[in-house]
Amino acid sequence: MNGRRRHQLGVGLVGLVLLGLATLLDGRLPDEDADPGADAFLRTAAVGDRVDLRTMDVRVDAVRTTSALVRFGVEMRSPGVWVVVEYTVVATDENTSVAYAELRAGDRVWSLDGRSSNDCSAGPPGVQVGCVAYFEVPRDAVPDLRVWLARDVVELRYDAVADIDLGLTAADAERGGNAPPLEVPDTWLGERP
Amino acid sequence: MPDSREPTPRRGLLRRHPWVVGAAVLVTVLVVVGTVAALGGLARTSPDDLRAVAPGEEAVAAPFRVRLDRAEATYEVAGDVADEGLAFVVLEGGLTLDAEESVDRVVVGEALSADLTSTYTTFGGPEQEGAPTSVVVADDGTELNGLGPGLTYDVLLVWVIDEAAVPSSMSVRLREHTWRAGFIDKVEAWFDPSPVASIRLEVAPLPDERPVEEPL
Amino acid sequence: MTWRRWRWLVVLPVAVVLVLLASAGRLQLFWLPGELRDETAGREGDPVRVVDRWEDESGDEQERELTVTLVDVRPATWVQGYSGPEAVDPPRGVAVWQISLDFEVDPDVPLGGCQVSLVDGDGREAKAMGGLVGEVLLPPTMCEPENRRGPGYDGSRDEDYLPRLPRYRVAVFAVTAADADPAGVRLWWEPTDYVEIDVRR
Numbered sequence: 194m195n196g197r198r199r200h201q202l203g204v205g206l207v208g209l210v211l212l213g214l215a216t217l218l219d220g221r222l223p224d225e226d227a228d229p230g231a232d233a234f235l236r237t238a239a240v241g242d243r244v245d246l247r248t249m250d251v252r253v254d255a256v257r258t259t260s261a262l263v264r265f266g267v268e269m270r271s272p273g274v275w276v277v278v279e280y281t282v283v284a285t286d287e288n289t290s291v292a293y294a295e296l297r298a299g300d301r302v303w304s305l306d307g308r309s310s311n312d313c314s315a316g317p318p319g320v321q322v323g324c325v326a327y328f329e330v331p332r333d334a335v336p337d338l339r340v341w342l343a344r345d346v347v348e349l350r351y352d353a354v355a356d357i358d359l360g361l362t363a364a365d366a367e368r369g370g371n372a373p374p375l376e377v378p379d380t381w382l383g384e385r386p
Numbered sequence: 387m388p389d390s391r392e393p394t395p396r397r398g399l400l401r402r403h404p405w406v407v408g409a410a411v412l413v414t415v416l417v418v419v420g421t422v423a424a425l426g427g428l429a430r431t432s433p434d435d436l437r438a439v440a441p442g443e444e445a446v447a448a449p450f451r452v453r454l455d456r457a458e459a460t461y462e463v464a465g466d467v468a469d470e471g472l473a474f475v476v477l478e479g480g481l482t483l484d485a486e487e488s489v490d491r492v493v494v495g496e497a498l499s500a501d502l503t504s505t506y507t508t509f510g511g512p513e514q515e516g517a518p519t520s521v522v523v524a525d526d527g528t529e530l531n532g533l534g535p536g537l538t539y540d541v542l543l544v545w546v547i548d549e550a551a552v553p554s555s556m557s558v559r560l561r562e563h564t565w566r567a568g569f570i571d572k573v574e575a576w577f578d579p580s581p582v583a584s585i586r587l588e589v590a591p592l593p594d595e596r597p598v599e600e601p602l
Numbered sequence: 603m604t605w606r607r608w609r610w611l612v613v614l615p616v617a618v619v620l621v622l623l624a625s626a627g628r629l630q631l632f633w634l635p636g637e638l639r640d641e642t643a644g645r646e647g648d649p650v651r652v653v654d655r656w657e658d659e660s661g662d663e664q665e666r667e668l669t670v671t672l673v674d675v676r677p678a679t680w681v682q683g684y685s686g687p688e689a690v691d692p693p694r695g696v697a698v699w700q701i702s703l704d705f706e707v708d709p710d711v712p713l714g715g716c717q718v719s720l721v722d723g724d725g726r727e728a729k730a731m732g733g734l735v736g737e738v739l740l741p742p743t744m745c746e747p748e749n750r751r752g753p754g755y756d757g758s759r760d761e762d763y764l765p766r767l768p769r770y771r772v773a774v775f776a777v778t779a780a781d782a783d784p785a786g787v788r789l790w791w792e793p794t795d796y797v798e799i800d801v802r803r
Contacts, residue, residue: 268526286726301486302487306532306534309534318728320778331537333536334536381693382696382734
């Protein structure tokens, strides 16, 4: 093989290697609509932990399961399980509340659509505010449930989000099915009644 | 062998005016594609060929599984009595969400389109798309504004309707949605409801007497 | 010769500054107009002359003149309830303050939709919003008296109310943490104008 041929082969080989690398890389790059820089800052925690979300602290105090929930005197019976999350919010510098609440298990997300609801008033800075979020989920989702809590329901980009493991088991799903109707706990300001 | 100075006319045209020929081909292709696109594309459209589903039979209309059992016209549903001049058409059935995320009442409404006339939205305005006025959980009469993944409800689909417009039979089209990114904000959601099945039901007639509403 | 090769580096910091300035245009267009930036400062007890700009329905800028005096900030003891005065009894960890403001303003100036907050010594800002504290419902924040109103922003008049008098006092209620030490009262309608009155401590 003369020098020129070898040169051409070398160029071809380098070209192929580069193409291969580029293909590999392209598969790993985010697509043009993804905005990973704007991802929310997830703060993982457990029930009872205080979570710092910059503009407020949140802490999940209690989680209960039931098959029938009573709100404003009306009973709501679920084909699945009601999960009731009581949590405390303390605003840092300004009146702030949690407006975003979702339950997650694996890839599935239960938001505030349907009969699920979140009740949390914006309290003044430094004051404990008791809030309640309740969701209905299918029985099989209960053991893996986590709750996500954040300030703003519209925009989660760049914001701090609490990701709290509810610590529920399949037994909780079963027990919930047999429990008497549970009244949705009241929200409170300053101290738990 | 032909004289190379005098090529055949066809080959000669391409050789002598390659740009013109290329442009002509391109323009032709564009015109054809544009016309086809303007006329609606090549996908088959046959709106009357919807799969017929029997009452009580479950059908898939992504992201839902829907079953409609029976229909009746009534003056009272879930503790509510219809206003003067109005009545309810109530469908008993089942609704399941087979998706990864919760959906709101709008997606539910788009999936179920009845051929009823003179029905109303929950805000009291005219309903244009045949969507139910409300969806109620049959077990306890509470309103269901959307639902979460993996949940199956026995539901009452309620249409508020002018009393005079209550039919003796009705047909409901089930529409499936496509999960895709929105064109404007790129957020993924259920879009483009498109009919996939239709169910015909007899509507049990209104009772003879309107119930007397208890004075408050 | 080496100097001539590298002289483009001199342009680099200039270019960086220009890029930053260009990006800052977004701040100017989108964020700053929504912030309270134009302060009129005052002290408790002193009348504060305020010129407040607002945008009317057709997008034109309007001005209103008023004089406001912070009379005092004191712990709230009672509020006017539905059936008479009710004692304010805040739960543990909570304090309720009554902010008294004297207004001197032409009765034809619209004053609806005012916002008040109480700033404490640690820089925390508690919004005066009304709401339920214990069993007592605090009245919502109003810069006009109970039974008198000026015109609306569209010029309309509510016939159910008497016209305002040129001078009057209002009480505004703010809920804070029990350990909050009031340092200032902030008053505003629309960004960017606001009034900040220091509390005498």
